[in-house]
Amino acid sequence: MKLTxxxxxxxxRLIVEGLPDxxxxxxxxxxxxxxxxxxxLAGQTELEGKREHLQALLSAVIPYARHLLSGVPKSFGAADAPVAIAPGEAGHQLELRSSQPNTPPLTLRLDDAELSDLVRCLDQLRLDPRLALPFETPSLQPLARKELRHRQPLLRRLAAPVAGVAALAISAALIAMLPTPKPAAQTAPELAPPAKDG
Structure with missing residues (x-):
């Protein structure tokens, strides 16, 4: 019995069909x-696919949305992957590549609301207890420090190194201003009187 x-x-709108195992x-x-x-997707061609296409959609769209929310827009999807997504001129560009030979890729332009709806549908799919499909979803690791570096103002990024150099320079100047201790005066040892014979 086929389930939907x-x-x-x-x-x-995302419709998944399958059978119980x-x-x-x-x-x-x-x-x-x-x-x-x-x-x-509203105003777009209805798409059909198999499990590998759905997996590729999850693997590209979920991390893309996560980076976008963090203010670090970044393309996802390798050149040979069935799905790729990247920031576009007026929103987001979703590219779907067919496994059929001589079929050009289909490019869909999504605005923020359409991307948000797509992400919500994919999240519902991932978390649905009625599906026992082991989808590989990207691990939710914190973004790398280097990816977030550009979001901090330049003055904030430079504050720590500049403060360190300034502290070192002030310390060096203060040490240079301290008087050097004078060497202790050495007195010549007194000579004992010569011993008298006799």
Missing amino acids: TRYEQTSC LSAGQDASTIGILTGFTMG
């Missing part, structure tokens, strides 16, 4: 084998 789950937001002891209402999915 739907995830809908204002401008995005009875050999793994799954419930009859749980999708354990994905047979396909369809995704519709």
Whole structure:
């Protein structure tokens, strides 16, 4: 019996179809084998794909949105990956590449609201207990310090090194101004009177 789950937001609809994996002891209402999915974005072509396309969508869109929220927009999706997403001129550019030969990639332009709806649908999919599909999702690690460096004002980034150099210069100047201790005056040892014979 084929099962269907739907995830809908204002401008995005994601429908996942599959079968329960009875050999793994799954419930009859749980999708354990994905047979396909369809995704519709407002005003865009409806897309169809298989598990690898859905995995590629998750692997590109979720970290892209995370970097975007952190103020570090960055492209995701390798040149040979089925899905790539990057910042565009007026929003975001989602590129879907077909596995069929001689098929040009489909480029969709998304605004912030459409991207937000797509991310919400993908999050609902990832967290749905009715799906027993081991999707590989990027680990939620904090962004690297070098990725966030540009967000700090230049003065704040330079404050610590400048303060360190200034402290070192002041310390050196103060040490140079201290009087050097004079060497202790050495007195010549007194000569004992010569011994008298006799």
